[in-house]
Amino acid sequence: MTTTSLNHSGTGRTLRRERRDWRGWAFVAPFMIVFLAMIIAPVLYALWLSLFRDQLIGGNAFVGLENYADALKDSKFWESLWRVTLFLVVQVPIMLALALVAALALDSARLNGKSFFRIAIFLPYAVPGVVAALIWGFMYGDQFGLTASINDLLGSHIVKPFSSSWILPSIGNIVTWEFMGYNMLIFYAALKVIPTELYEAAEIDGAGQLRIIASIKIPALRGALVITTIFSIIGSFQLFNEPNLLKSLAPNVITSYFTPNMYAYNLSFAGQQFNYAATIAIVMGVITAVIAYIVQSRGSRTEDF
Amino acid sequence: MKRSTRPAVRRLVTALAAGAMIGATLVGCSSGGGTTSGSDAKTGMAAVDAALKKGGTITYWTWTPAAKAQVAAFEKKYPKVHVKLVNAGTNTTEYTKLQNAIKAGSGAPDVAQIEYGVIPQFALAKSLVDLKTFGFDSLKKDYASGPWGDVTVDGGLWGLPQDSGPMAMFYNKTVFDTYGITVPKTWDEYVAAAKKLHAANPNAYITSDTGDPGQTTSMIWQAGGTPFSVKGTDITINLQDSGTKKYTEMWNPLVEGKLVAPIPGWSDDWYKALGNGTIATLLTGAWMPGVLESSVKDASGDWRVAPMPTYDGTPVNAENGGSSEAVIKQSKNQALAAGFLRWLNDSKQSVSIFVEAGGGFPSTTEALNSSEFLDAAPEYFGGQKINQVLVEGAKNVLPGFSLLPYQLYANSIFGDTVGKSYAANSDLNAGLKSWQKQLVDYGNQQGFTVTGK
Numbered sequence: 001m002t003t004t005s006l007n008h009s010g011t012g013r014t015l016r017r018e019r020r021d022w023r024g025w026a027f028v029a030p031f032m033i034v035f036l037a038m039i040i041a042p043v044l045y046a047l048w049l050s051l052f053r054d055q056l057i058g059g060n061a062f063v064g065l066e067n068y069a070d071a072l073k074d075s076k077f078w079e080s081l082w083r084v085t086l087f088l089v090v091q092v093p094i095m096l097a098l099a100l101v102a103a104l105a106l107d108s109a110r111l112n113g114k115s116f117f118r119i120a121i122f123l124p125y126a127v128p129g130v131v132a133a134l135i136w137g138f139m140y141g142d143q144f145g146l147t148a149s150i151n152d153l154l155g156s157h158i159v160k161p162f163s164s165s166w167i168l169p170s171i172g173n174i175v176t177w178e179f180m181g182y183n184m185l186i187f188y189a190a191l192k193v194i195p196t197e198l199y200e201a202a203e204i205d206g207a208g209q210l211r212i213i214a215s216i217k218i219p220a221l222r223g224a225l226v227i228t229t230i231f232s233i234i235g236s237f238q239l240f241n242e243p244n245l246l247k248s249l250a251p252n253v254i255t256s257y258f259t260p261n262m263y264a265y266n267l268s269f270a271g272q273q274f275n276y277a278a279t280i281a282i283v284m285g286v287i288t289a290v291i292a293y294i295v296q297s298r299g300s301r302t303e304d305f
Numbered sequence: 306m307k308r309s310t311r312p313a314v315r316r317l318v319t320a321l322a323a324g325a326m327i328g329a330t331l332v333g334c335s336s337g338g339g340t341t342s343g344s345d346a347k348t349g350m351a352a353v354d355a356a357l358k359k360g361g362t363i364t365y366w367t368w369t370p371a372a373k374a375q376v377a378a379f380e381k382k383y384p385k386v387h388v389k390l391v392n393a394g395t396n397t398t399e400y401t402k403l404q405n406a407i408k409a410g411s412g413a414p415d416v417a418q419i420e421y422g423v424i425p426q427f428a429l430a431k432s433l434v435d436l437k438t439f440g441f442d443s444l445k446k447d448y449a450s451g452p453w454g455d456v457t458v459d460g461g462l463w464g465l466p467q468d469s470g471p472m473a474m475f476y477n478k479t480v481f482d483t484y485g486i487t488v489p490k491t492w493d494e495y496v497a498a499a500k501k502l503h504a505a506n507p508n509a510y511i512t513s514d515t516g517d518p519g520q521t522t523s524m525i526w527q528a529g530g531t532p533f534s535v536k537g538t539d540i541t542i543n544l545q546d547s548g549t550k551k552y553t554e555m556w557n558p559l560v561e562g563k564l565v566a567p568i569p570g571w572s573d574d575w576y577k578a579l580g581n582g583t584i585a586t587l588l589t590g591a592w593m594p595g596v597l598e599s600s601v602k603d604a605s606g607d608w609r610v611a612p613m614p615t616y617d618g619t620p621v622n623a624e625n626g627g628s629s630e631a632v633i634k635q636s637k638n639q640a641l642a643a644g645f646l647r648w649l650n651d652s653k654q655s656v657s658i659f660v661e662a663g664g665g666f667p668s669t670t671e672a673l674n675s676s677e678f679l680d681a682a683p684e685y686f687g688g689q690k691i692n693q694v695l696v697e698g699a700k701n702v703l704p705g706f707s708l709l710p711y712q713l714y715a716n717s718i719f720g721d722t723v724g725k726s727y728a729a730n731s732d733l734n735a736g737l738k739s740w741q742k743q744l745v746d747y748g749n750q751q752g753f754t755v756t757g758k
Contacts, residue, residue, distance in 0.1 A: 056430060056711065057538050057752030143566075143574040143583070164728060251569055252516055252724030256717055269401045270717030271747065274408075 049278035067279035076257040088236035091172040103187035122181035133245040136174045162250035183228045190224035226299030260284045349440035356640035360385025363415040368395045371663030413635040415642035421455035422708045428463040429710040434632040435461040439643045452668040464629035465650040466668035470590025471699035479607045480585045492555045495614045499564040510566035516727040518719040526623035526706040528552040543758035544737040553733045580604045590625035591695040595664025610691040622701040
């Protein structure tokens with residue numbers, strides 16, 4: 001929309017552009033310095049690391065792209081990637097749907113104690129991830145925890161949050177609890193900027209609440225949906241805190257390569273394979289970036305209505 | 306006109322995605338060698354004495370409960386020396402920090418607590434000072450042979466023993482009495498007791514086991530197995546040797562029959578289960594009484610100590626855990642660090658603080674044989690003279706067992722491999738075989754010559 005006007009104003013300025021003006025850089029320098037030092041430098045360093053192999057015996061050697069070849073063949077890496085993808089496909093829609101319903105409910109103006117519910121749903125986000133995992137780990141305990149009491153009540157050992165078939169839903173539950181409020185707030189903010197004239201017009205046209213949601217609110221939330229989806233994809237691919245903390249409670253179910261991040265962490269800190277860990281991190285970063293890019297571009301396209 | 310929205314946001318998100326992923330796993334990686342300390346003319350013990358007289362500041366990493374009292378006593382005796390005491394986390398947490406500091410070339414302490422099982426790993430990486438340079442090999446006579454052997458690797462002396470962990474069977478007498486179980490002397494009796502107890506009370510178990518590498522290797526050790534043999538960088542791994550098989554044959558029925566509690570060690574549930582009679586015995590190191598007394602207060606008066614059950618009636622034992630302190634090569638004042646270490650683990654004053662303030666199980670023969678120590682009858686254990694049982698157990702420790710020079714990594718993948726057997730309540734041998742395979746692969750990748758049998 002604004003690109004057209006930029007093109008017009010561009011003509012006639014070509015002469016003045018011949019001498020480059022560096023003053024603009026001075027204004028962005030504070031950002032650029034931090035950006036280069038905190039984002040670009042670590043990436044370059046990781047790229048550099050990934051080209052070497054440092055052994056406990058025999059020292060450091062340049063190996064070119066061998067680490068990448070190993071990573072592509074590494075069944076542990078693909079298994080961990082598959083696991084977080086599965087997690088992503090199931091958990092993210094559930095979490096976003098719940099957040100959406102919560103945001104619509106708060107926005108409907110039919111709820112008493114709106115601010116209480118808003119803060120209550122958001123509160124888990126304020127709890128540090130580590131603490132959240134510990135709280136849930138305690139409740140999941142099937143010996144003495146809440147789960148044990150539920151099982152006692154039911155009279156049989158049905159609920160097993162730490163068994164291999166339950167562990168992903170168990171972690172998904174924690175993550176949903178933690179981040180639903182955060183996503184709800186983004187949706188709620190997007191709903192708040194819808195001009196009230198639209199609602200008035202809808203009412204005059206005789207639209208009910210459901211029709212208003214379907215025709216006004218949901219379309220207006222598309223941008224927010226794209227953003228929350230991208231954040232959730234990144235979050236799922238980076239899953240680390242929850243499984244890593246629950247590992248001490250389910251040591252045989254949560255492996256050292258349960259998620260790509262856990263794998264990279266254990267490679268470097270338990271196995272001293274810093275180079276290979278850097279490789280895994282880069283491959284994972286590229287995959288995340290590609291998927292985030294696809295979602296972003298597809299999401300934006302539908303915005304042009 | 307299309308897709309004119311927020312290209313900057315898109316780029317930022319992409320960059321964040323990549324940056325955060327990668328940033329999460331970055332660590333310093335310049336390899337730095339240690340420097341040998343000054344050009345002091347004196348050598349050996351004389352250099353150490355001179356350094357203590359001269360004074361200076363050193364840093365000491367430990368998670369020993371008695372460390373604070375020990376350091377205070379040391380600084381009182383040597384006022385010119387200042388010791389910065391840091392608790393850098395318990396075992397693996399500390400080792401991770403230590404390895405990072407060593408790799409980064411700075412930031413490591415002068416003296417650090419290192420468990421026996423991990424000494425070979427740090428010694429092999431040339432991260433520790435060989436204390437023979439200071440003539441500390443002459444201190445051999447002061448220590449029990451087991452722990453002394455643990456700090457002697459490949460002809461070097463890499464630390465001084467702090468405590469030791471000869472194994473023993475801790476049992477809950479109240480539970481045993483309630484269900485009419487006699488204290489098992491052999492493993493057959495132990496397995497029978499497990500069945501009897503669990504049949505009488507489905508919520509009670511003879512012990513808990515969800516797979517712990519330290520526990521499993523100690524049990525293999527006690528069965529006479531030597532699955533790891535290490536000669537320099539030549540390693541042989543055989544997790545199917547006769548000792549290992551003897552252990553799994555005895556232990557498999559407990560795992561397969563769900564006769565051991567599925568409660569991971571050191572979890573909140575585990576402490577609770579030790580306190581309320583859910584777990585009836587513990588097969589662990591002699592350092593356990595201090596832990597029970599401080600963390601399982603509910604069960605005061607219930608627990609007793611007995612020798613480890615045996616396979617054929619002949620008393621045999623193994624070690625489980627135990628720590629030493631070592632001088633890190635990065636230290637700028639190695640002689641002073643060695644001086645502190647000598648006082649810390651070899652002086653009567655320090656060792657008695659360790660035993661009294663921390664409830665530790667010492668490693669010096671003097672402390673182990675003192676009547677004060679042997680006659681102690683803690684109320685927690687119903688007035689039993691537990692140290693007599695524990696010291697007796699130390700005499701039966703089988704020699705010749707060793708762990709891998711990359712034991713930290715081995716421990717980290719135990720759950721991935723042997724853990725699968727535990728999760729499925731199936732034959733441990735299958736898990737041990739896959740553990741062996743991954744250990745052989747890793748060792749060879751790291752430049753060792755590893756053979757799997």
